[in-house]
Amino acid sequence: MNKIAHHITVCAYLLVLLCVSCKQTKQDNHIVIDSNTRIVSLSGTTTEVLCALGLQDKIVGVDVTSTYPDAVKQLPKVGHNRNMSAEAIIALKPTIVIGIQENIKPQLAEQIQSAHVTLLSFPLQYSVAGAKELIAHLADTLGYADKGVVLTKEIDSDENAKIAQEKQPNVLFIYARGAGTLMAAGNNTSASSMIDLAGGKNAANGFDDFKPITAESLVAANPDVILMFDSGLQSLGGVDGLLQIPGVAQTNAGKNKRVIEMDGQFLTGFGPRTGKAIAALSKMLHEISVH
Structure with a gap:
């Protein structure tokens, strides 16, 4: 067998092994x-x-x-x-x-x-x-x-079931895992995008990604509505626990107890249920804003 034929045989053998291993x-x-x-x-x-x-x-x-x-x-x-x-x-x-x-x-x-x-x-x-x-x-x-x-x-x-907002509410998304882990969603986050799609405006729009929350930043953002994962709100002890976080009670959302909780994967998954999530959030924003 010449060298060329030998190389062809070896390559063919290796290809077979590769296919078998996949x-x-x-x-x-x-x-x-x-x-x-x-x-x-x-x-x-x-x-x-x-x-x-x-x-x-x-x-x-x-x-x-x-x-x-x-x-x-x-x-x-x-x-x-x-x-x-x-x-x-x-x-x-x-x-x-x-x-x-x-x-x-x-x-x-x-x-x-x-x-x-x-x-x-x-x-x-x-x-x-x-x-x-x-x-x-x-x-x-x-x-x-x-x-x-x-x-x-x-x-x-x-998504066609989305409700148009008469007035664009300022919405702050808070990620929480107990009072020790509180983060606000800034620009270029899934939460911020969902807020925009539902007809709201992100109240924390001066930074990208997530940023730790302070009492001062909450008061400065002064959201009309606070949006959270249901698991995050539960980790704080519900709405009453959220209102104990320094700064929350001083916001419009805190004063009026305007808090929306949604399943995390449903709200920010951006999968097959995206249209449903937009419509659901828009409806809740509308209902909570007119009352």
Whole structure:
């Protein structure tokens, strides 16, 4: 056998080994979903999309933000979407791992891929267009493009139920995990985007991302409405506990007890329920502002 033939034979052999080692096959640039598919979802948003596509029975593990639909709460957890354990993920023997790009650290991606597991990561922009793009991209990649089209159309239909605000209320989103962890959502956050989409105005618009709350900053922001995750408000002991936070009682929201609580994944997930979340928040803003 000459050297060229030998190299061809070796390359062909290595290619066969590579194909055998891959746990998930591709066909026409799409991932093939079959009876052996095992998915770990690293985001509550991607989990929602997968379930909406009819792939819930293929999911074997999720991150802690995956709370919808209720059935996924019973699945094994692999950590928070910003602090994942590669060992916990790989232990579930997935064929595919799916998540949001900004939440998957390079080291985690390398560890997953080193285990010969297909890793799919998608960008997510906090907008209606961003939600629809994520759904369409994920659906197409998995060979469910037609279902993806249906889901994106439902977002538009759901958003049409939004109530226009007669007066744009100043809304402050507070992230809380007890009185010791209180953060205000600034610009370029999912909470700020949802406030804008529902017809409100972010009361904390002088900074990006999240910033610790002080009594002075609360009084300066003087929101008409305070918006929180239901779990965050519960961690403070409800509205009465929130009013004990220095500065809250001095705001318009505090004086009038105008507080809105919503499920965290529903409010800021920007998945298939985006239109419903916008409509729901707009309705609550309208009702709380006119009373």
